[in-house]
Amino acid sequence: MGREGGGASGRGRCVAGPGACRRRPPVAGLGGLGLWLQPGMADSAQAQKLVYLVTGGCGFLGEHVVRMLLQQEPQLRELRIFDLHLGPWLEELKTGPVQVTAIQGDVTQAHEVAAAVAGAHVVIHTAGLVDVFGKTSPETIHEVNVQGTRNVIEACVQTGTRFLVYTSSMEVVGPNIKGQPFYRGNENTPYEAVHRHPYPCSKALAEQLVLEANGRKVLGGLPLVTCALRPTGIYGEGHQIMRDFYHQGLRLGGRLFRAIPASVEHGRVYVGNVAWMHVLVARELQHRAALMGGQVYFCYDNSPYKSYEDFNMEFLGPCGLRLVGTRPLLPYWLLLFLAALNVLLQWLLRPLLLYAPLLNPYTLAMANTTFTVSTDKARRHFGYEPLFSWEESRTRTIRWVQAVEGSAQ
Ligand SMILES: NC(=O)c1ccc[n+]([C@@H]2O[C@H](COP(=O)([O-])OP(=O)(O)OC[C@H]3O[C@@H](n4cnc5c(N)ncnc54)[C@H](O)[C@@H]3O)[C@@H](O)[C@H]2O)c1
Ligand SMILES: CC(C)CCC[C@@H](C)[C@H]1CC[C@H]2[C@@H]3[C@H](O)C=C4C[C@@H](O)CC[C@]4(C)[C@H]3CC[C@]12C
Known part of the structure; x- marks a missing residue:
């Protein structure tokens, strides 16, 4: 098979700023819900010899990747979890047969990264600053997302780690600053990937570094094998923005008011499937380096194509919220004005x-621009099929929102 790249390669321009799977269905969830099997229950008959490092392993996605690895990766001997803030839930993982090593560290500190990477066979780099709300400065976003990724790559090269999986983002492609729709596109769909906001700029630069590092010689002389996964908007247990919308709806008497036309499709993917894709890609990269090295893959599953708000209502509706209006209640120009006012404030x-606040010109543009993915590249290259059906993903997310509600009372 020839190499794939092309259209939606995401090697876009920043116009401003600095730039045969073994299925074991999880049975219980995150955050004390007990939705997962106990750690280390992977098949002990297979040799446990590999050391994995997950950066950002205590984040929303990172925690799912960590739990998925413990459950679905039989070759795992040691799992290192590197994060700026370590979660207390890590303690419960330390009792299983896989050695779980929690490392409090900062990806911007090259020596801390190198110490964590030394001796690891595979690195899954999910650590990042996800900020489209102006909470952090553009410089800090760049430092963590770009310099942090550079540090991870250099650590692999210096210490002899050969396999690197990078969590990129759909935003490496778009929506672009022109607000052009990307309708059910794939990794080869032509699209003008031009960004201005610090977050997509940083993800695009970091992805480029990772892909360009593919083939570099690591300590010992063997080539580094890298690839990047590009999730669309991730949802599921632990999703902070979903929690924010839920609480906002409760404050508004059980109602949310439609702000985005129902016709605008926004790509979403369940966190368990994104985690599963990371586990599979990390495993298969070791066997199919020639095919997969230097490649990008959108993360996808069977979640329906809907607008951002209609999609959220799939979970918030069963939790008692109602979306008011079949059309946006405020005209677009007024929303844009309010978004600009928020920037000023x-x-x-x-x-x-x-x-x-959630509303600013960038988030408004994102929510108002169709961006959906339809691809089978991950299935063709490494046999990916979603581990969780849409119904399971939906049920798990609803259960989690209900538990959030319960714990808030
Ligand atoms: N959430 C989404 O919808 C989405 C979509 C596409 C891609 N992504 C990407 O997935 C990755 C994880 O995102 P998330 O939603 O889980 O975010 P998150 O904020 O929940 O997790 C990020 C983790 O990285 C850690 N981190 C931040 N700065 C660090 C530093 N300097 N050193 C070490 N660790 C640091 C944080 O402590 C956190 O645990 C990010 O790279 C993000 O760009 C997220
Ligand atoms: C009109 C407003 C009130 C609606 C605001 C919704 C807004 C907060 C949502 C809409 C789209 C969301 C982003 C999208 O799902 C994809 C990503 C990519 C990922 O890499 C990081 C998260 C992010 C930016 C979502 C953030 C929240 C957004 C902007």
């Missing part, structure tokens, strides 16, 4: 407090 209030 953020700037004015900065010396006193951090004002970072």
Whole structure:
């Protein structure tokens, strides 16, 4: 098979700023819900010899990747979890047969990264600053997402780690600054990937570094094998923005008010399937380096194509919320005005407090631009099939929102 790249390669321009799977269905969830099997229950008949490192392993996606590895990767001997903030839930993982090593560290510190990477066979680099709300400075976003990724690559080269999986983002491709739709596109769909916001700029630069590092000689002389996964908007247990919308709906008397036309499709993917894709890609990269090295893959599953708000209602509806209006209740120009006002308020209030509402010109543009993916590249290259059906993904997410509600009372 020839190499695939092309259209939606995401090696876009930043116009501003710095730039035969063994299925074991999880049975219980995150955050004390007990939705997963106990750690280390992977088949002990297979040799446990590999050391994996997950950066950002205590984040929303990272925690799912960690739990999925413990459950679905039989070759695992040691799992290193590297994060700026370590979660207390890590303790419960330390009792299983796989050695779980928690490392508190900062990806911007090259020596800390090198120490964590030394001796690892595979690195899954999910650590990043996800900020489209203006909470952090563009410089910090760049430092963590770009320099942090550079540090991970250099650590692999210096210490002899050969396999690197990078969690990129759909935003490496778009929506672009022109707001052009990307309708059910794949990794080869032509699209003008031009960004201005610091977050997509940083993800695009970091992805480029990772892909360009494919083939570099690591300590010992063998080539580094890298690839990048590009999730669309991830949802599922632990999704902070879903929690924010839920609480906002409760404050508004069980109602949310439609702001985006129902016709705008926004790509979403279940966190368990994104985690599963990371586990599979990390495993198969070791066997299919020639095919998979230097490649990008969108993360996809069978979640339906809907607008951002209609999709959220799949979970918030059964939890008692109602989306008011079949059309946006406010005209677009007024939303844009409010979004701009929020930017001004953020700037004015900065010396006193951090004002970072969900609505700003960038998030409004994202929510208002169709961006959906339809591809089978991951199936063709490494046999990916979603581990969780849409019904399971939906049920798990609803259960989690209900548990959030319960714990808030
Ligand atoms: N959430 C989404 O919808 C989405 C979609 C596409 C891609 N992604 C990507 O997936 C990855 C994980 O995102 P998430 O939603 O789980 O975010 P998250 O904020 O929940 O997790 C990121 C983790 O990285 C850690 N981290 C941040 N700065 C660090 C540093 N300097 N050193 C070490 N660790 C650091 C954080 O402590 C956190 O645990 C990110 O790279 C993000 O760009 C997320
Ligand atoms: C009109 C407004 C009130 C609606 C605001 C919704 C807004 C907060 C949502 C819409 C789209 C969301 C992003 C999208 O799902 C994809 C990603 C990619 C990922 O890499 C990081 C998260 C992000 C940016 C989502 C953030 C929240 C957004 C902007």
